[in-house]
Amino acid sequence: MVSVASTDLPQTAAVDLHGIVRTFGSRTVLNDVTLRVERGELFGLLGPSGSGKTTLIKLMTGIDKADGGTVHMLGERMPQLSMFQRFGYMAQSDALYNELTAKENLLFFASLYGLSGARRKERIEVSMAVVDLTDHLNKQVAAYSGGMKRRLSLAIALLHEPELLVLDEPTVGIDPVLRQSIWRELFALREKGTTIVLTTHVMDEADKCDRIALIREGRLTAVDSPAALMERSGTTNIEDAFIVLGGGDRS
Numbered sequence: 001m002v003s004v005a006s007t008d009l010p011q012t013a014a015v016d017l018h019g020i021v022r023t024f025g026s027r028t029v030l031n032d033v034t035l036r037v038e039r040g041e042l043f044g045l046l047g048p049s050g051s052g053k054t055t056l057i058k059l060m061t062g063i064d065k066a067d068g069g070t071v072h073m074l075g076e077r078m079p080q081l082s083m084f085q086r087f088g089y090m091a092q093s094d095a096l097y098n099e100l101t102a103k104e105n106l107l108f109f110a111s112l113y114g115l116s117g118a119r120r121k122e123r124i125e126v127s128m129a130v131v132d133l134t135d136h137l138n139k140q141v142a143a144y145s146g147g148m149k150r151r152l153s154l155a156i157a158l159l160h161e162p163e164l165l166v167l168d169e170p171t172v173g174i175d176p177v178l179r180q181s182i183w184r185e186l187f188a189l190r191e192k193g194t195t196i197v198l199t200t201h202v203m204d205e206a207d208k209c210d211r212i213a214l215i216r217e218g219r220l221t222a223v224d225s226p227a228a229l230m231e232r233s234g235t236t237n238i239e240d241a242f243i244v245l246g247g248g249d250r251s
């Protein structure tokens with residue numbers, strides 16, 4: 001019998017969405033969204049406020065359920081509770097316990113992720129250093145600023161070194177210097193093979209992604225690398241490309 005090494009098997013996508021529909025009442029918020037994010041990609045979802053980015057992210061992570069279509073993450077059909085440990089998720093509204101210190105929050109999530117002992121200690125230190133919060137580890141979260149809470153949420157998403165990171169507007173409310181250092185970290189994670197899916201409405205952040213999906217009124221209007229999108233639209237920046245391509249494929 002010939003044994004097949006796992007590396008010889010075709011790799012499943014990091015995220016595979018097919019025909020996703022999400023409605024709220026009579027409103028269709030996501031309309032037939034099909035999208036595949038490959039492993040190791042730094043992938044951006046770019047769209048104006050209310051276009052459906054957060055709704056799509058919630059469906060990916062299994063927090064919400066689609067009315068139509070299928071979601072697979074890392075080859076597994078979603079939603080699935082056991083997948084929780086395999087990806088890191090940073091929500092748009094911070095899911096933190098305000099009455100606890102940052103360290104207590106981190107310990108809580110570490111226990112959910114099955115981290116303990118020396119590895120837990122090391123991961124807490126590294127994750128807090130990435131977001132420049134080392135000096136505020138023992139501070140109560142209620143005393144954190146909005147930007148500090150965002151940074152702590154990112155540290156929690158990074159805590160268990162997941163193979164897939166799903167980040168909803170990770171740099172909103174974060175100052176330019178720290179924003180740059182967070183991007184450096186995202187690039188370093190990508191180098192290590194981590195897949196990153198993030199939402200943004202900042203054009204220069206979209207430019208940093210390997211590929212981006214332009215989303216408008218619940219439909220993907222284009223999916224490609226920033227350079228290809230600019231070439232296709234005959235523009236020299238993502239903002240103009242979005243304007244040219246964003247209106248396409250609407251019915």
Ligand SMILES: Nc1ncnc2c1ncn2[C@@H]1O[C@H](COP(=O)(O)OP(=O)(O)OP(=O)(O)O)[C@@H](O)[C@H]1O
Nearest residue numbers: 024029047048049050051052053054055056092201
């Ligand atoms: N639970 C809900 N019930 C009703 N409508 C909803 C619900 N969640 C989202 N929506 C609507 O779906 C649309 C898309 O919202 P979503 O939060 O996905 O947009 P977004 O692109 O993430 O916007 P932003 O950049 O402002 O966060 C909006 O019109 C919003 O009002």
